[in-house]
Amino acid sequence: MSLQQKTISGIFWTFSQQFSVQLINFIVQIVLARLLLPSEFGLIAMLTVFIGIGNSLMDSGLTTSLIRTGEPDQRDYSTVFFMNLIGSAVVYAILFLTAPFIALFYKQDLLTNIIRVYMISIIIRGFVGVQTARLTKEMNFRIQMLMQIPSVIIGGIVGIVLARAGYGVWSLVWMELTQSFLFTIQHWFRTGWYPEWIIDKEKLKHHFKFGYKITLSGLLNTLFNNIYNLVIGKxxxxxxxxxxxxxxxxxxxxxxxxxxxxxxxxxxxxxxxxxxxxxxxxxxxxxxxxxxxxxxxxxxxxxxxxxxxxxxxxxxxxxxxxxxxxxxxxxxxxxxxxxxxxxxxxxxxxxxxxxxxxxxxxxxxxxxxxxxxxxxxxxxxxxxxxxxxxxxxxxxxxxxxxxxxxxxxxxxxxxxxxxxxxxxxxxxxxxxxxxxxxxxxxxxxxxxxxxxxxxxxxxxxxxxxxxxxxxxxxxxxxxx
Known part of the structure; x- marks a missing residue:
């Protein structure tokens, strides 16, 4: 398939994925907005900057480097996979320990427990970054759509059921965890790629040399994209x-x-x-x-x-x-x-x-x-x-x-x-x-x-x- 054909096919499937997923998510958000209070959405919004920073640190720009690399092999993919996994664990540990201080910053005691549960999604997504990068590099957006849609639907149902049962802000927390878990599990069963026990220092050095600058840029971008949530919440x-x-x-x-x-x-x-x-x-x-x-x-x-x-x-x-x-x-x-x-x-x-x-x-x-x-x-x-x-x-x-x-x-x-x-x-x-x-x-x-x-x-x-x-x-x- 030529680059032009791949691009047109990719546009079709990625638009199908993006709009079908967002349409479902939009409907779910509308239902939840009718059931929950604006302040409960505000509590989750206070976390967006920390979620974004956590994801940037976990990835370190390595998956972006994989997509850009001409012919990455198993050593490239496995090295990046394990570094992402280690990064996600470290980031979660930091957020777990600093949760009380974040809650104190916003003067919202409930945030401590919310952070410690919600941020588990960072570790879950650490298991799927390389598989997603492989599919993106191959412009295989069809399978990404087929995995994301059921994740969003089932997660949305969980959120709505919990909201109707009176769980308030926790319905948003468990909705996110459900979606992350189902999306990750499907990648392991459907993409056909599994890591080997390899961390190649030369490969890591190559990807890190490009990726750390993207990471620093991503951290700045994440911080300032969410700085309005931070300032308004404070x-x-x-x-x-x-x-x-x-x-x-x-x-x-x-x-x-x-x-x-x-x-x-x-x-x-x-x-x-x-x-x-x-x-x-x-x-x-x-x-x-x-x-x-x-x-x-x-x-x-x-x-x-x-x-x-x-x-x-x-x-x-x-x-x-x-x-x-x-x-x-x-x-x-x-x-x-x-x-x-x-x-x-x-x-x-x-x-x-x-x-x-x-x-x-x-x-x-x-x-x-x-x-x-x-x-x-x-x-x-x-x-x-x-x-x-x-x-x-x-x-x-x-x-x-x-x-x-x-x-x-x-x-x-x-x-x-x-x-x-x-x-x-x-x-x-x-x-x-x-x-x-x-x-x-x-x-x-x-x-x-x-x-x-x-x-x-x-x-x-x-x-x-x-x-x-x-x-x-x-x-x-x-x-x-």
């Missing part, structure tokens, strides 16, 4: 953190799903053509335009219908989430561009530059938070928009130079999509205002009606204007 209430966390989760649902799905496919694809800058630039440009064309209107539309959407899905008790959500939607539109620009640095082997850029961006984020904290939670939300623009510029400037795709050229390519999406957004906003003021439309009608109108007008305008993303999409569907 200086505001668990309920406010619950509102923020759910708003962030839902706004990132379309963005992160598309980004994660494409990232799984594009990283090995970019790696295969890393030495051909002409092909790399062409592939990156097509990908960027395609993602922006679909993500931008989705975020604008979600911002418009936020109030009826949350009232319909989560009930009235969650309506304070609406202003948080609308602000966060603005910064979400640039997220995919940052991810794909960083992939260029990965495949070019510039993990050193990647780390430097992450440090610069994190300093900017820290300064932004310090300056905005006196203005309350809304100051923290608005500063995210500013930071997303700055991060886009930094990532694009350096990665663009490596493939001769300057920031000026990239901005020129994406501006028409943003202008079109915003213009149609104004039309949709006034249609929604008309539906409420004169038609007295209910929430379902507003969501469905405005959604169909927005999508229809947007696609027709894009087709009439001959947007490159429409042309590329038609060619992909028609397999030209």
């Amino acid at each position: 200086y505001f209430s668990a309920t406010q953190l619950g509102f923020y966390n759910r708003a962030d989760m839902i706004r990132m649902l379309p963005v992160q799903n598309v980004s994660t799905a494409l990232n799984k496919v594009t990283y090995p694809m970019f790696a295969a053509i890393q030495n051909d800058n002409v092909k790399l630039k062409m592939a990156y440009k097509k990908l960027m335009l395609q993602v922006i064309f679909w993500i931008t209107p989705a975020m604008i539309f979600l911002g418009i219908i936020a109030e009826p959407l949350f009232r319909f899905l989560l009930t009235e008790k969650w309506l304070p989430i609406v202003p948080y959500f609308r602000i966060l939607c603005v910064s979400a539109a640039l997220y995919p561009l940052q991810v794909y620009n960083l992939n260029i640095l990965y495949v070019k082997g510039r993990s050193d530059l990647f780390l430097r850029l992450e440090i610069i961006k994190k300093i900017i984020i820290a300064l932004g938070i310090l300056c905005s904290l006196p203005f309350g939670i809304y100051g923290l939300l608005y500063v995210q928009i500013v930071i997303s623009v700055i991060s886009f510029y930094i990532n694009t400037f350096y990665s663009g130079r490596m493939i001769d795709y300057s920031i000026k050229e990239q901005v020129r390519d994406i501006i028409p999509t943003f202008v079109l999406a915003i213009a149609i957004g104004f039309i949709a906003y006034y249609l929604d205002h008309f539906a409420v003021s004169y038609l007295r439309a209910n929430d379902i009608f507003r969501i469905a009606g405005i959604g169909l109108a927005y999508l229809g007008i947007y696609l027709c305008a894009g087709y009439y204007l001959r947007m490159p993303a429409i042309t590329d999409f038609r060619q992909l569907i028609l397999k030209k």
Whole structure:
């Protein structure tokens, strides 16, 4: 199978995996949000930074190095497997011992026991990192989907049953452990790979040399991706953190799903053509335009219908989430561009530059938070928009130079999509205002009606204007 065929097949199966899993997970989260309190979601949100740091330390960037390596053998895979396993045990021990201090930091005594149980998932996932890397390197996303779906379904059922039985926040803990355990067990039975008792020092040195920089970058990224949960959990209430966390989760649902799905496919694809800058630039440009064309209107539309959407899905008790959500939607539109620009640095082997850029961006984020904290939670939300623009510029400037795709050229390519999406957004906003003021439309009608109108007008305008993303999409569907 050619690289192009592998890529198209990979896109199909990884999108199938990502969206089917997230659809199931979204339904589960909606049911749980109706059964649990915002403060209970806030307690779990307080742990996200520690979960992310634990996963980064456990992996040490070694699996990323495996995917990038041309022809890894059993010695590569076994060495990385055992190092991941050792790392996961060490990380869990650290979190177990520091749990009381984390609980004291947040002034939430219940967190001590929650951390010690919830973090067992780090050890469980330590058994599956290499198998997942092998499947990703082979672009075998079909089997990943077939393993993840039953894990999410059964875990979701466990969470809902426990929530209905009155277990509160513990229903979220046991849901995570169930999903992790089932996902890991399936890998051991279905992937056909098992480690040998090998830890090769030379192989470890090779992968660690590349991976430790990715790990440091990942730690910074994890810390600052979750720093808002950390700050809000510390200086505001668990309920406010619950509102923020759910708003962030839902706004990132379309963005992160598309980004994660494409990232799984594009990283090995970019790696295969890393030495051909002409092909790399062409592939990156097509990908960027395609993602922006679909993500931008989705975020604008979600911002418009936020109030009826949350009232319909989560009930009235969650309506304070609406202003948080609308602000966060603005910064979400640039997220995919940052991810794909960083992939260029990965495949070019510039993990050193990647780390430097992450440090610069994190300093900017820290300064932004310090300056905005006196203005309350809304100051923290608005500063995210500013930071997303700055991060886009930094990532694009350096990665663009490596493939001769300057920031000026990239901005020129994406501006028409943003202008079109915003213009149609104004039309949709006034249609929604008309539906409420004169038609007295209910929430379902507003969501469905405005959604169909927005999508229809947007696609027709894009087709009439001959947007490159429409042309590329038609060619992909028609397999030209």
